[in-house]
Structures are given as structure tokens and as C-alpha cells.
Amino acid sequence: MEVSGDAAPDPTTITIHVKFSGRTLRLSVSDDFTVRDLKSLLQPLTDVIPRGQKLIFKGKVLTDTMKLKSEQVIDGSKIMLIASQGLHQGDGPITKVTTSPSTNTRRIFDSKQSQVYKTNTIVDKSRSEHWKITGVVGLSLSHLKRVPEEVWACGHYVRVLDVSNNFIPEISDNIGLLTSLNKLLLNANDLSDKGISWEGLSSLKSLTILSLSQNHLTALPSVVGTLTSLCQLHIANNKLTSLPAEIGFLNQLQILKAGNNRISSLPSSIGNCHSLVEIDLSSNLLVELPETLGNLHNLKALHLRNNGLKSLPSTLFKMCSQLSTLDLHGTEITNDFLRQVEGWERFDERRRSKHQKQLDFHVGSSGVFDEGADDNRSS
Numbered sequence: 001m002e003v004s005g006d007a008a009p010d011p012t013t014i015t016i017h018v019k020f021s022g023r024t025l026r027l028s029v030s031d032d033f034t035v036r037d038l039k040s041l042l043q044p045l046t047d048v049i050p051r052g053q054k055l056i057f058k059g060k061v062l063t064d065t066m067k068l069k070s071e072q073v074i075d076g077s078k079i080m081l082i083a084s085q086g087l088h089q090g091d092g093p094i095t096k097v098t099t100s101p102s103t104n105t106r107r108i109f110d111s112k113q114s115q116v117y118k119t120n121t122i123v124d125k126s127r128s129e130h131w132k133i134t135g136v137v138g139l140s141l142s143h144l145k146r147v148p149e150e151v152w153a154c155g156h157y158v159r160v161l162d163v164s165n166n167f168i169p170e171i172s173d174n175i176g177l178l179t180s181l182n183k184l185l186l187n188a189n190d191l192s193d194k195g196i197s198w199e200g201l202s203s204l205k206s207l208t209i210l211s212l213s214q215n216h217l218t219a220l221p222s223v224v225g226t227l228t229s230l231c232q233l234h235i236a237n238n239k240l241t242s243l244p245a246e247i248g249f250l251n252q253l254q255i256l257k258a259g260n261n262r263i264s265s266l267p268s269s270i271g272n273c274h275s276l277v278e279i280d281l282s283s284n285l286l287v288e289l290p291e292t293l294g295n296l297h298n299l300k301a302l303h304l305r306n307n308g309l310k311s312l313p314s315t316l317f318k319m320c321s322q323l324s325t326l327d328l329h330g331t332e333i334t335n336d337f338l339r340q341v342e343g344w345e346r347f348d349e350r351r352r353s354k355h356q357k358q359l360d361f362h363v364g365s366s367g368v369f370d371e372g373a374d375d376n377r378s379s
Contacts, residue, residue: 014074018055020046020081031073036064042081047262047285049308051332051374052084128154135159140185144168156180164188164211169195176200183209187234191215202226213237213257225249236260236280248272259283259303271295282306282327294319301325309333317343324350328373335373 011032018025025045029038039050046053055062057071057079073079128150131137137151137158144166151161152174161178162185169190175181175197181204191212201207202223210227211234218239225246232255240261247253248269256273259282266281271292279296280303287308293299294315300322310332317323326347328338338344351372 012069014068015076016068016073017076017078018042018081019078021083029068031067031069033068034064035062035066035068038068039064043308044285046081046083048081048083049306049330049332052330054082054084056080056082132157135180137161137163139166140164142166147171147174152177154178159183161185171196171200173197173200176203178204180206182206182229185209185211186215187211188214191217193217193219198223205229208232208252210234220244220247222246228252231255231275233257243267243270245269251275254278256280266290266293268292274298277301279303289313289316291315296320297322299323303327304331306330311337312341314342317341317347319343321346322350323347324354326351326372331373333373335375338373 011030013028014031015026015028018027020042025042027038027041029041033041035055036050038055039053042053043049050064057073057077060071062071062079131151131154135157137154137160139148139151140162142163144163146168147163151158155177156179158178159180160183161181162183164185165188167190168186169192171186171191175184176199184201184204184207192215196212196217198221201210204227206229207227208229209232210230211232213234213236215238217235218241220235220240220243222244223246224233224244225248228249228251230250230253233250233253234255234257236257236259238261240258240263242263243258243266245267246269247267248271250273252275253273254275254277256276256278257280259280261284263281263284263286265286266289268290269292270276271290272295274296276296276299278301279299280301282303282305284307286304287310289304289309289312291313293302293313297320299320302320302323302325305327306329308331309328312333324347
């Protein structure tokens with residue numbers, strides 16, 4: 001069969017260089033690619049969703065519908081990528097130098113406090129006795145590099161342990177000695193995956209609140225599923241890439257705060273956490289959500305800002321009959337899309353009713369109604 005001379009030529013593979021945040025990404029692409037195709041390819045490499053990408057070639061901003069070859073993008077071409085603030089995923093666009101949470105998000109002390117608190121806090125006998133009587137060990141903002149041995153000696157008397165905002169790199173097996181513990185605050189320390197004795201934590205059968213936010217965790221072990229009394233789990237501002245399937249065993253869990261991580265998918269077992277009332281997964285790497293989210297009939301608030309989401313579980317509005325707060329800003333989901341999802345009308349009634357109640361009781365700083373997602377717009 002002969003091919004007419006007017007037929008379109010076959011696409012050609014070209015190598016382009018995308019400059020972004022102090023580094024150069026070398027990509028092999030088809031010259032038949034549209035700019036949107038290129039943005040989708042750049043998303044997992046830069047953690048910037050397509051709507052947050054501005055591509056500049058020879059001083060011209062490239063729009064989504066343009067084809068590379070029509071803009072004379074050829075083999076060896078250099079393109080600059082600029083990320084719009086607020087439209088990134090995870091903990092921000094990947095850069096050459098990462099900043100530890102311990103250096104820029106916590107521990108602001110004035111000079112007087114610095115003089116009062118010492119690196120190794122001295123715990124006298126009267127303090128230990130006070131802990132046993134009250135059941136509360138409060139050592140937040142104490143410049144600690146370890147949990148004082150006197151804490152472990154209090155054993156079953158301790159119900160609350162707050163050692164947040166310190167410099168503690170390790171929680172040893174001794175944590176298991178606090179058998180009556182129901183609230184454990186370890187947020188804003190220097191804890192890594194190997195620094196936590198999960199075997200010790202798993203023995204805390206009365207634990208209802210666990211806060212591990214603002215540390216250096218990259219994985220949550222399956223043993224977390226043994227903490228079946230948990231009502232609140234705070235793991236935001238870490239480097240977590242996923243949640244274990246065993247999280248589905250936490251059927252008492254009401255609040256899950258996991259924003260500002262690098263979570264790319266959720267286990268379907270999260271649908272077994274029937275007590276969940278609030279979920280915050282803002283600023284992660286999610287591109288889709290499991291259909292089982294529709295099983296969370298008690299869910300009232302779902303925060304998904306700054307992810308790569310393009311759709312929602314089909315039963316979310318229909319089955320989550322108490323959902324009244326949904327934040328999808330900075331995702332690919334628009335208000336027009338939401339209005340086409342089954343159950344939207346009833347969800348819209350609930351969120352408008354909630355907004356009106358807030359106005360009636362003067363709650364919140366603004367009377368402006370938030371649609372929950374961004375309007376349709378082209379890049």
C-alpha cells in the first residue's frame with residue numbers, strides 16, 4: 001500500500017533538557033508530545049502537579065495544547081520549569097538541598113528560656129513523685145536529647161507523656177514500661193525509623209493518642225495495626241511514602257493527620273476504619289483514592305489539598321453522608337467536576353449549612369464561602 005506524500009511524518013524521539021530548581025532533567029520524548037504530555041511526565045520527577053508548572057522556551061510560556069514540534073522544540077532544546085507556589089505535592093518541589101524539619105519549623109526559644117533549660121534536664125525526687133500523683137509527665141520544650149530514666153521508673157502511674165519539641169533521636173524498649181499510657185506526644189523531635197522501638201510501643205494497649213509529626217520517618221511499620229485503642233494518629237511532616245495495610249485494624253481511629261509527606265497511594269483497608277471523622281492527607285503525592293473511602297460513613301472532613309488527584313471515589317458523596325468539609329485546592333479536580341459526581345447536591349447542602357452555622361456563631365475570619373476546589377482554568 002502506497003502512502004501519500006501528504007501523510008504526517010512519524011513522530012521523532014528527541015532529548016530535551018528541563019532546568020528546574022538548580023538542576024537539569026534530561027528527558028527523551030516524542031516531538032509529537034503536547035505540553036500537557038510533557039507536564040505529566042515531569043510530575044513524578046519534580047513533585048509539581050501540571051497545573052503548578054510553567055514551562056518557558058526561548059522566553060515564551062508554553063500552553064498545554066501546544067505540540068513540541070510546532071514550537072520548534074528540537075533535540076537538545078533547553079526548557080525552564082517554574083513551579084507555582086501552593087501547587088506542589090509532598091513537602092514541596094524537590095531541590096538539591098533538603099532542609100530538616102528540626103531546623104526550620106520548631107523550637108523558638110527566647111534567651112531567658114535558653115538559660116533556664118539545660119540539655120540534660122535534672123529530675124529530682126519531688127518531680128518524680130508529682131508525675132506519679134498526677135499521671136502526667138510534661139517535658140515539652142526542655143532541650144532534651146533523651147527521655148530521663150526517672151520517667152521509665154514511674155511505670156504504670158504515667159497516663160500522659162509529652163516530650164514534644166525536643167531533640168530526642170530514640171525511644172527505647174523502656175516505653176513499654178508505661179503500661180497505662182493513653183497519650184504519647186513525640187512530635188518535633190529527631191526520630192528516625194530505627195530510632196523507635198515499635199515492639200515497646202505495641203505493648204501500650206491503652207494508647208488513644210499518638211503524635212509522631214515533624215520527625216524523620218520514612219515508613220510506618222505494620223505493627224501500628226496492633227494499637228487498636230488509637231483514636232488519634234498524627235504523622236504529618238515526615239517523609240512517609242505509604243501507609244501499611246494493617247492501618248485497617250484501627251477501628252477506633254477518629255482522626256488521621258498525615259499531611260506533608262510523600263504518600264503516593266492509600267491501602268484499600270483504610271475503608272475498615274469506620275470511626276474516622278477527619279482525614280488530612282494534604283500535600284502528598286496521591287493521584288487516586290481507593291473506592292473503599294466510601295465505607296467511611298462517619299467521615300466529616302477530608303483534606304486533600306496539593307495532590308495530583310484527578311478524580312474521587314464514585315461513592316464518596318453518596319455513602320459518606322456526614323461529609324461536610326472537602327478541600328481539593330491545588331489538585332486537578334475542579335468545581336465543575338465535583339458538580340457531576342453522584343450525591344453532590346446533598347453534600348453541597350451539608351457544607352453550606354455548616355458554613356451558615358459558622359457565620360451565625362461568628363466562627364472563622366471570613367464570610368466568604370469556599371467552593372472546596374479550584375475553578376476550571378487552563379495553564
